[in-house]
Amino acid sequence: MTGSDEDPRVAELKSAVSRLRRELATHPAEFPDRVIAEDELAALAAMAVSGIPEVPRLRRSLLLIAGSIGSVSALAKGLAEVRSAVELFGEPPGR
Numbered sequence: 001m002t003g004s005d006e007d008p009r010v011a012e013l014k015s016a017v018s019r020l021r022r023e024l025a026t027h028p029a030e031f032p033d034r035v036i037a038e039d040e041l042a043a044l045a046a047m048a049v050s051g052i053p054e055v056p057r058l059r060r061s062l063l064l065i066a067g068s069i070g071s072v073s074a075l076a077k078g079l080a081e082v083r084s085a086v087e088l089f090g091e092p093p094g095r
Helices: 008-026 034-049 055-069 073-087
Strands: none
Touching (some): 008 034, 008 055, 008 073, 034 055, 055 073
């Protein structure tokens, strides 16, 4: 898929995930679930690269990231951007 053919939701997800990954990588504080956040951000990035991701999986990853980042206020804006990007895909089926 070329850049012009890319779904804008996927492009937004890639961008938001990339920003939060960079912010997390440069954040000096260690916290217990940092590895979980890093792993789930990597999973979101992989889903975005593969095309239109599954909404339930996106939401699961978002919840795990939010829970693992916890109250690290320096990462709140980046997390909000990822959340907004996930919400572009709509609600999972059955809701």
